[in-house]
Amino acid sequence: MYEGTGIGLALVYSLTSRLGGTISVRSQVEGADQPSGTHFLVELPIQQMGNYRETNPPVAPTTQIDFMYAAAQAIDSGPQEHLPLILVVEDNTEMREFIVAELAATYRIRSAANGYEGWLLAKEELPDVIIADLMMPRMDGYALIEQIRNDPVTDHIAVILLTASIESDSRRKGFEYGADEYVTKPFNVGALRLRLRNLLNRQQKLRDQYRQQFAQPGTLSPLATVQDQFLRRLYQLIEERLDDSSLNIDWLAKQLAVSKKTLYLKVQTLIQLSPNEVIRQYRLRKAIDLLKAGHNASETTYLVGFESPSYFAKVFKDFYHQTPTDYIRN
Structure with a gap:
């Protein structure tokens, strides 16, 4: 049976903090008078609004609206085929869609729900960078990196490994298999963007160097x-x-x-x-x-x-x- 890694709780904490709320936990060991269990309490502030007409209530902006606007700007600004291609390989649907939504306004994006599907897409599309989860069914992040590095067609692709594990052995093993970057969940989207940009800049410098050998x-x-x-x-x-x-x-x-x-x-x-x-x-x-x-x-x-x-x-x-x-x- 494939088990989760606890990333859901970290995401709840991050979202609660952004909204100015608090989250607390209380655990009860099974006793004579009550069963054991854990109770999570999420408290979010509610701002009292001024007088307004019921027929025209205020609408809070959403991430989706902001994303759609940014994506439209990117499409109008230039041809999409010239944007770097990023492959997101993540079995958690919410996390995968979140990363795709955050990056789609800047890059071309493909996604896969497990390592095996990611490997097939990597061979077919040859993305510039792969962002891959570590713990996945069918083929985990380590096996995916190993496949990529051992194939001369895909060995140039940069890989950012995502994991909820903070163990140093996990990080060391990721680099041994050939990961270029290692990001621990929950992560800051801005930091992920910076690491992507640095990897892509490094690739561009190498391309320029190869072309200069001719020129x-x-x-x-x-x-x-x-x-x-x-x-x-x-x-x-x-x-x-x-x-x-x-x-x-x-x-x-x-x-x-x-x-x-x-x-x-x-x-x-x-x-x-x-x-x-x-x-x-x-x-x-x-x-x-x-x-x-x-x-x-x-x-x-x-x-x-x-x-x-x-x-x-x-x-x-x-x-x-x-x-x-x-x-x-x-």
Whole structure:
């Protein structure tokens, strides 16, 4: 039987405090005159309102109204597809819906009710960050992280682990399995947002670094410096067929044992380029090394898989703001 973790009481306490109320508890051990039991008393202040017409009573604003307004603003402000994708994996319905509602105005959100469903969604959607509960049926948070870290398609995804446990061993075990952040329930939504932002900023800096390896001719070859194993394998495959103009994403996806959709999502997540853009930019970056080694522009054209020197010169100039001949001269 799957048992709860006591998070409900913590949420009641948090909500009661926000409303200016108090909560108290009294327990009775079974005795001769009365049975055992625990009594919780929640007291909430009631503010006396002034005179008003019964036909137009005041309506208190709700979280739902505020959320809907914020979500509408986010939709009007820009395309949703460019927002980071967050996957919330939580078996408690109220907690899952609460997190989704708090984040939906800022991010694209998917959710799952247990670790197994979360794992299937993670492989299909490749979210930027997963927020996962620790104690879940079918697959707990530890097992979910283990699956994510052991699969080269999902190993880049950041994970925030949620738990009601305050034991240090639980925290240590979470980090050992590969969690990036560890948040104890009940948590402050603002603090969760900050941790999300920090993880996403870290990912963006890494994407920028990978793209700069193509854009800056003076840097080392991308294959020599890339850290991510998936990108390294992708670069190796492009290198193997560098002079083949027919190289395409169908062949790359087959060699990497992934679908074209997964290849696109993975590369887009890691470097914010399409696979075709990676092929072209890798060819151009390799052309820099060949020009430095003494090859002329025409030789380099065919060595990096372009079929026409004039087209190669045009693409090279568009990317590096000078022609191959100018690069050699300068």
